[in-house]
Amino acid sequence: MATMPNDLDLMQGTWKVASLEMDGMKLPSIMFMMAKVVVTGSTFSSTGLGSGYEGTLQVDETTSPKSFSIQFTKGSEEGNTNFGIYEFSGQPDAIRWKLCLAMKGGPAPTEFTTSTGSGRAMEVLKRG
Numbered sequence: 001m002a003t004m005p006n007d008l009d010l011m012q013g014t015w016k017v018a019s020l021e022m023d024g025m026k027l028p029s030i031m032f033m034m035a036k037v038v039v040t041g042s043t044f045s046s047t048g049l050g051s052g053y054e055g056t057l058q059v060d061e062t063t064s065p066k067s068f069s070i071q072f073t074k075g076s077e078e079g080n081t082n083f084g085i086y087e088f089s090g091q092p093d094a095i096r097w098k099l100c101l102a103m104k105g106g107p108a109p110t111e112f113t114t115s116t117g118s119g120r121a122m123e124v125l126k127r128g
Contacts, residue, residue, distance in 0.1 A: 007066065008059045010088060011039045015097060016128035017049070022103075024115040036128050044070065051076040059086075067108050068099070083108035097125040 017035040020027045035048030039057065046053040053075035060067045065085040072080050084101035085108050100109045104119035114120040 006059075007061050007086075007088070008039075008042065008057070010095065011057070011059070011097065012041075014038050014128040015125035017123055018096065018126045019124045020049075021114050021122045023118055023120065037125060046075075053077060065110075065112075069108075070101075080105065085109055085112065087112075095127060099123055099125070 015037045017032040017037070019029075020032045020035075032049060035046070037044060037046045042057050044053075044055060044057050053072055055070050055072040055074070055077075058069045058071075063085075065087060067083065067085050069081055069083050072078050072082075082101055082103060082105065084099050086097060086099040088095055088097055090096045098112060100112045100114070100120055100122045102109060102119060103121050106119070109120055112122055114122050
């Protein structure tokens, strides 16, 4: 009997940014249309959003909402750790990965929102 994939398994592969909101401002798609996130094992890389970033990813499926942390190993955030929340939606062939990240350190957000000065980014990713 096959086991169900865990969330880190679902995150594997290449994702394109479908929408991006930072500090309460929805960014026009022209600003992120080339952006992508690649997850391989517990590492990630992100390109197309200014600086390129690389790091490690830890997922906690037991929290509500589900949470994660990313530790940056390359890029302008090298050495920093940021915390966020995430959820998946859609069918397996059209899955979407929504995340909300505290960009300036501090605890993970508790809801999928951003506001002026919040230091949060919210992204919706789709398979690329």
